[in-house]
Amino acid sequence: MYLGLDLGTSGLKGILIDDDQRVLAEATAPLSVSRPHEGWSEQAPAAWLQAAEAVLGELSKHGLSKLRGIGLSGQMHGATLLDASGDVLRPCILWNDTRAHAEAADLDADPRFRQISGNIVFPGFTAPKLVWVARHEPEVFSKLAKVLLPKDYLRFWLTGEQVAEMSDAAGTSWFDTGARDWSDELLDASGMTRAQMPRLVEGSEVSGELRPDLAERFGIPRGVVVAGGGGDNAASGIGVGVVKAGQAFVSLGTSGVLFAANDGYQPDPATAVHTFCHALPGTWHQMGVILAATDALNWYARLLEAEPADLTSGMGGLQAPGKARFLPYLGGERTPHNDAAIRGAFIGLEHATDRAAATRAVLEGVSFAIRDCRDALAATGTRIESLLAVGGGSRSRYWCEAIATALGTPVSLPVSGDFGGAFGAARLGMMAATGAGAEIATQPEISAVIDPVAALSDAFDEGHARYRAAAAAIKGLT
Template sequence: MYLGIDLGTSGVKSILMDDAQTLIAECSSRSVEVSRPNRGWSEQHPDLWWDAVCESLDGLAAHHPKAMAAVKGIGLSGQMYGAAVLDETDRPIRPAILWNDTRTEKECADLEVRAPDIRRIAGRKPTPGVTAPKLAWLRDHEPDTFRRTRTVLLPKDYVRLKLSGDKASDLADSSGTMWVDVAARDWSDTLLAATDMERAQMPALYEGIDPTGTVRAELAARWGMASRPVIAAGGGDNACGACGTGVIHDGQGTVSLGTSGVLFLATGEARPSYDHAIETLCHSVPGVWHQMSVILSATSCVNWLSGVVKRPASELVADLGTALGTPSPVLFVPFLDGCWSPRADVEIRAALVGLQHSSDDEVLTRAVLQGVAFALRECADAFRAAGSSIDSLLAIGGGSRSELWLSMIATSLGVELKVPEASELGAAFGAARLALIAQTGARPEEVLTAPRINRVITPVQNLVPAYAEAYDTWLSLMPQIRRASVALGRAA
């Protein structure tokens, strides 16, 4: 039996998988709140992550004691880029700055001055979400915190520390920090020095399939585990999602609809992106890399609308049905937290354009879904401009349960979307698969196979021109919306 733990921004999902890779059980924690004390800030205290993990595993132990007793390996997946800064006693000094925090625009520019070769080494240009500029911000704005920092851990690796006492990370997650030489698959002393950091403050690096330690004896006893399971290095949520869907070969890809929206393509080599904010990262599998483009708000846009109109998000989406209609008469720009990729713009914010008296809940919901689809179209166009071909993608994440949303995305991007079984558990399932490899030594290609496809969503061909025209109008709004966002931000 293998356990996959996925630490998301809004909570934890854990699954139990048997030796045949059959899903046995899953349990989610309560929601984990995000603190936004200032415009563009996004923070969580690391202990909230650990509490959520314990809640999830306590639930599995209570309802599936025999399966938990048989767990031999644990895989970790998690939200990327967050900076958990620890003191000499390994306690968090302050709340972690999260992936969707956009306060570090100045520090990103400074990084390119301090390390002129950063795009070649790290595989991309610095953007505010990644980890390195967060530490530069602490250095410049919270010098006492920076001085006391002995270790920096990514979110899932703080969970690892609590589980086993080991300070370790995987290359897929760590290559997103902008402290890793992506081609060499190792920490870069040049990039660390650019933020006045040292290797001694970094965890040990492993490939995602490698074991990093074992669960503490007292925790194994708490959850009724007969032995102390091996903990795999694991990966960031997107790399683990790709492992869950077997996307480990050059040219394979996914579109993920979670809190964020992600386009992901596996590559056989490190392919730096110099002109767009497209990430080139290591994969969780040795000798494989991937390119990724992230929009900061996807399902979180629907949740935002849910809060505004005081109706459940699932109800709002369900009311639209499953058949794709003509483009919405209202346009929505989904940059509630700014835009990370493929444009790096921390100033732009979300907007609704074209509102009128008839703009009811259904019109607004359709506009929100369409806005996310158009932002993903912009990402896809950047991939294509960089020389990548996208003809078919696997759709994963909670948002992939919406037939209408997938149809909208397929039609906007001009791609076929394949929806695998249990797609909303992709990252946790991928983490469990990595645990199986770490515990047994099995070959990755024998374990990380493609899933059975539940359904295939194709573009609605007669609507492709209309969605292309609506997208062009949407794209043309960006300069005006940015100018208004900047002005309103200064006035706030």
């Protein structure tokens, strides 16, 4: 039996799997976000521990006496600051906190950060947050002994070990992503030291053992190992079996992610593609990220006072893009624009534009944004040979047909089930406990394969060209 714990922004989820990777039980506990000032986003690490206790307590009702390994997944980039005694100095500054935008720009202006980390220094990354703390909370910074990422603070509670793993560490802007190690040069450039960083392991390696008191409390055998785990998207990649070059998944959740596995390190920060280590040794991954996927459809549905599912049901077969175009930049955009100020728009509206036409434009706009991500990945040399679709938006066949046709790539839909971060974390726990490797990270059974509509290929190419022209025009206005 193996346990995966996924520490998200809105909740902590636990999944138990058996030796055949069948889900035995799951439990969740909610979390809330504090926003004390505009652009701030924080959580109290103590709330993560309370959530973990609730999840373990619920799962212990199913019996944990056969548990052998635990894996961790979680939200990336958060800054959890500890003093020399291991006590938390202030609330964790989360991934979606933008207070450090000026500090991020300062660090990104130093060419070493892109050269060594392989990524733009985004405001949500960890390093600029610590520069902000040094500037604005010097008393806190003076007591700083260790910085942990959110899931790694959960590990500290579980094991007493201060450890990070490669996929999460790669999102800090302190990491030499190609060498899979902390960069002393980048640490020094942001006023930090290697001593303030946790020890590193690979995601499938043992990072420590569960504390005896916790084992006794929840009916767990002594000596259960805790794997390094992975950042949320890397763990999801393990969960859906995207672990080899050519494999990819598109996630249509609140935001959108096009995630591709790589056997080598091939960064290109100018594309605004994230290039991180994967959760398995000797592998990397790249992501194109858009900030509004189903969030764009939900926004549009609120305008019409309708349910999103009602808007997308009964749409029939895929149609050629019309004159109406939608740009889904409701809160800025990452890939490929790296522009927090850019905003969305409807363009090309006319008297003939009805609810159905506008709905198609929203789905097409997100599909074209995913194509932008694919083109950015291609510019780095990353290839996509197989593509899985996950997330709530993948339940819309029309949307999947639009993405398949926009990308010119078949989209495979897994059978119903949870193959996300918690499942991937459980797989990593299995690897750490048994010595298994990537061979257990198989892809799920496929329920359907949606092929591109060949007859509409040219029309979608033309639609994407019009979308790009509209994006350029809007970008010039922001």
